[in-house]
Amino acid sequence: MSSELIVFLILAAVGVLSGILMITRPNPVNSALFLILNFMALAGLYITLHAQFVAIIQILVYAGAIMVLVLFVIMLLNLEDEEPLREQMSKRHYGSLLVALLALVLIVQVIGWNSGGTLETMREQSPHALRIGTVEHIGSVLFTEHVYPFELTSILLLAAIVGAIVMAKKRFP
Amino acid sequence: MMEQLLTDSLNTAPITGMVILSLIVVMINALKKEPLATEYWVSLVGIVINIGLAVWVFPERGTAFSGSVMTGGYASVTAIIFLTAAALTIMLARVYIDKIGANFGEFFHLILFVTTGMMSFAAGLDLLVTFVGLELMSIPLYVLAGITRRNLKATEAALKYFLLGAFSTGFFVYGIGLIYGMTGTTKILDIAQNINAYSSEPLFMVGAGLMLVGFAFKVGAVPFHMWVPDVYEGSPTMVSAFMSTGVKAAAFSALLLVFTATFDFMHSSINTVVAVLSVASMVIGNIVALSQKNFKRMLAYSSIAHAGYMLIGITAGGGVSIAGVLFYLVAYMLTNLGAFGIASFIENSDQTGTDIDDFRGLYQRHPALAVILGVFMFSLIGLPPFAGFFGKYYIFVAAIENGYTWLTIVGVITSMISVYYYLRVVVVMFFQPEGEQVQTARFGREGAFALAVAAAGVLLIGVFPSVVLDWVSALF
């Protein structure tokens, strides 16, 4: 086994486990903490894919800022314990479980056709694959080739500011 | 480089103009005391100027910002549709927002943001633009749906719309990710050049399918329609109006651009899926609409059915279908905005009073409103000489030309079913006596003007369809 595979397996295991723990904890704050662990594992996976910029953003924005927001929402809602909200497994739940499994089989089947994507084949398929995630490369395409979606993002953020104030500010009826 | 950016911004003048307009209106709100009237007029005049800009750049067909966004032609025509919908919405809502207590300028800001998003969504030739446009269209709408924060039904609608909308956006982004993974580019035109090679790649087709799920959610086609009735019924009426016309038009325009005009999935499995969505939407939308007691809820199911008719056009594909769907969008936009507008006029201040029974005796109280609503209902059925007739006619013709006669047959049969519930509204308005609680319609000069424009449009397009058809034909 190569060191890459070992790192991937560890990170993937942490990611999946923390994801499962996140949705099964009765205490919402515990869920939030497992979500942070999940974000960390994802950031590690991004690094193994040579997407350093995305990995750093994952930690800075998601594990940092967004988690603060999630915790504030938990405190805003003041959920004591989720226990009374829990439902028993019904026929409907088993149905959705079945659909999810079907989707999993489909994904495995489809991706299985294109398996064997190691870093070596990645390097062969696209010579840029290894430097595409660096900050330099993102800087050089984001402000030239993708300048339009970039500027549109600023309007989206402005809309988010206005929307948040309408939703949360006391002065509005 | 700098000159290029400047030329590109000029060629995409309607979108650039909307961005500048949004900034101006937000600044007016921040700096002026009592800004509501100013914001209203600046928004309205700005939108009208932008319609002018869209007409002005119509001949500049091509792409801008290194192939990220389309200019002229198709982009102009779709921009005019969205801008018209936005202008009519804010005029019809001018008095309405006072009535429901949402009389602050943010209502107009959010409408402007949504419109900017729609224009980018429909003109995006880069999957990134399509995605950011979709988000810019959706996020302010989640807020608009719940803008009356004290109203329980509206808040519920907003939350439901937000959760399901975010979920469907997840599908959409996943699809974009798979397509990027397979092709190594997000530029739609680059992908379209090798579309035949990609069409045999399962991962690419899964990506396209996931994008289709996102589109189907936004247009409210049947397996993804669960949110439509609750959200349209719960949201403030003019917001529902804008959702059912503008958002649907934007999602269909983007779907046409990506799936029909550039990827051209004419004979692939995607086409079969679209046909199934179409039949399911027409049948379920029309049949469930029969038993609705609330006018807004009935229009919600009717909008599902109309999404089904337009999906016939997507299935058929080709230039005739593109023109047909765009024509349908114009007709549906004018008709439905008007119908929702009248419902908003007679609504109570606590956002109740939109049951079909509340329309009893409308003819005695407001004969003009009753007659105009009758016109809209006939247009929704698709009877000549109203706009809706030619919308259906062009789509059915395109479908028959491309060998989808069976879809046309389903369309005609379900249209006949729809006659019952549209006519019921007409019967209630004209022939049933008034109830005990009489609601007086409040709409003001702005509302009356906008309603007159919508009604005149429906009649004009119905009598002279070539006025619109010339604009929407041969855009590529």
Added chain:
Amino acid sequence: MIESYIPILLIIGIAVIFGVVSINLSWLLGPQRPYREKHSTYESGVDPVSTAHYRFSVKYYMVALSFIVFDIEVVFMYPWAVQFRELGWTGFVVMSVFIVVLAVGFIYELKKGALQWD
């Protein structure tokens, strides 16, 4: 390639070990004579009343949300700063437009009093 991240892994490892060791060490070394008063919640020496859970005001949420929006703005500046020379004046203009749009949002937020506590 992966090997170049070993120092970071080491730092994470040291941080985890430090945390685990120091908490457990104080538990091991400290004297433990628990009784009921000592285990009760500390409320300035007064007997505790009700729970520590209470609903936080939505104002905290506003602050966190503004933070995220401007955090994202800053995130976009990293790649710009790295490629500053190559992008030249075009990059400067592009970034200025971005910042001006968000500055409008900031002014709006200030005027609406979203950053005021009351």
